[in-house]
Amino acid sequence: MxxxxxxxxxxxxxxxxxxxxxxxxxxxxxxxxxxGGETFEEAVPLIQDLNSQGLHITVDHLGEFVSSEKEARQRAQECIQTIQMISSHQLTSQVSVKLTSLGLDIRHDVVWENMIAIMDEAQKHDVVVTIDMEDSTRTEKTLEIYKSLKERYDNIGTVIQSYLYRSSEDLDDLSSYDPYLRLVKGAYKEPGKVAFVEKSDVDENLKHLIEKNLLNGHYTAIASHDDAMIEFTKAFAVENNIPTDQFEFQMLYGMRNDTQMALLKEGYKVRVYLPYGDDxxxxxxxxxxxxxxxxxxxxxxxxxx
Ligand SMILES: Cc1cc2nc3c(=O)[nH]c(=O)nc-3n(C[C@H](O)[C@H](O)[C@H](O)COP(=O)(O)OP(=O)(O)OC[C@H]3O[C@@H](n4cnc5c(N)ncnc54)[C@H](O)[C@@H]3O)c2cc1C
Structure with a gap:
């Protein structure tokens, strides 16, 4: 069922x-x-409220079905305005973006120029931008763009999905970039030739990726609502003397609010992924x-x- x-x-x-x-x-x-609302303005009071509770935020302007260059450039402009508002409202918030909404499927120069414009603004305002990971047909292109941007900007992260067979090798490949990574199980429907079919394999691989990235000394966001992953991370950090400021937990807005608050009370950093927009x-x-x-x-x- x-x-x-x-x-x-x-x-x-x-x-x-x-x-x-x-x-x-x-x-x-x-x-x-x-x-969080249909516009960023609508989401601002909510972010202020979540910040006042001690929660960090990453906002995502929803939008995956972009079919023209003009639309992709408009998305980039909206993202730039969001970064400016994060700064002017002094919000504790990062920004998450999807490369398809910025023109990944249209042309390389479109998505590249859009990301450069966004990153220039984000750097100016000291806002971190994380590139969400989409389906496996876009993994390679997304990681290539991430690496090129990371050579220019420090304030950029991306996502690795544990359901993909390739992910452990991707961590090795990214290690020399001192990456800022969010580790997730993966949300898209993927064929067995690229992704684990069994949930238990996806879970085991997430644990493996968490271990590897933390032991490599990189900052790691563990984005999962799964108690097993949360408890695993806490125990692994203690056993391996990983400082609590080397990792954070991330959850989606509206999911497991009690767990978010409990983790905060225990002294862990918690970031809420807050989507907004009409898409x-x-x-x-x-x-x-x-x-x-x-x-x-x-x-x-x-x-x-
Ligand atoms: C902040 C954040 C960012 C993400 N970014 C991406 C991305 O860029 N790309 C991508 O592909 N995916 C992304 N995801 C989605 C992710 O890949 C998973 O699809 C999603 O998080 C579900 O997996 P899970 O680890 O939370 O737990 P699941 O495997 O779905 O659930 C495991 C167990 O956790 C508990 N649980 C789960 N959800 C709830 C709930 N709402 N309430 C109570 N218990 C619950 C249940 O016990 C459940 O059996 C993101 C997720 C988060 C949290």
Whole structure:
């Protein structure tokens, strides 16, 4: 049942027709519990509130279906404005970006120029930018762009997914760049030729990646709602004298709020990934695919005014 529901929501997540309809609806059907608002301005008071509780943030302007160069440049401009507002409101927030929304599938020079414009602004305001990792057809291109940008900018990170067979080698390859990495299990539907099929293999590989990146001395964000991964990281850090300022836990906004607060109280750094924007549809569908329990609040949302 869980596997069927996962396939169903992942299939829905890639529908651009439903995506267009969703823009008209606005974040309803429970999406507003996991999305910060339709604009960054709407999200500012929420970020201030989360910051006041001690939570760090990374904001993500939702948008995956970009079909023209003009749209991609517009996305970059919006991202630049977000960076300026983070600075002017003195928010404790990073920015997460998806290269497809900045023109990755259009042309290399489009996404490159957009990232340079974003990184110049982020460097000016001392804001860290993390490149989210998308599906495996884009992994190589994303890592190449990350490495080229890391040669120019310090304030940039990216994501490694433990479901991909290649990820351990990617960590080795990235090590000389002193990378800022977020380690995740992976959210896309991937074929068995590139990714582990068994969940237990994905989990074991995440533990392996956490160990490797921490022992390599690199700052590591462990982005998981899974208690097993959180407890593993805590114990591994203690056993190996890894200082608590070498890693942080990251969770999505609206997920496991109690766990976020408990980790804060224990003295760990916790960052909340807060998506905003009218392009919330694909993001919402992937969260439903991951956790069928999320469907219940979506259904409740359907009946709420
Ligand atoms: C901050 C952040 C950034 C991310 N960035 C990316 C990215 O760039 N690219 C990408 O592909 N993926 C990204 N992801 C998604 C990630 O790859 C996983 O798909 C997602 O986090 C689900 O895996 P999990 O480790 O949280 O736990 P799962 O394997 O989904 O769940 C394991 C266990 O954790 C517990 N659990 C999980 N969710 C909940 C919940 N909501 N409430 C209570 N218990 C729960 C349950 O016990 C569950 O059995 C990101 C995730 C986070 C948190």
């Amino acid at each position: 869980e596997a069927i529901s996962k396939k169903f929501f992942l299939h829905l997540s890639s529908s651009s027709v439903l995506d267009r309809l969703a823009k008209k609806w606005g974040p309803k059907f429970g999406a507003n519990k996991i999305v 919330w549809y694909g993001y919402f569908m992937r969260r439903l695919a991951e956790r069928p329990a999320n469907v219940s609040f979506a259904i409740k949302g359907l009946f709420k005014k």
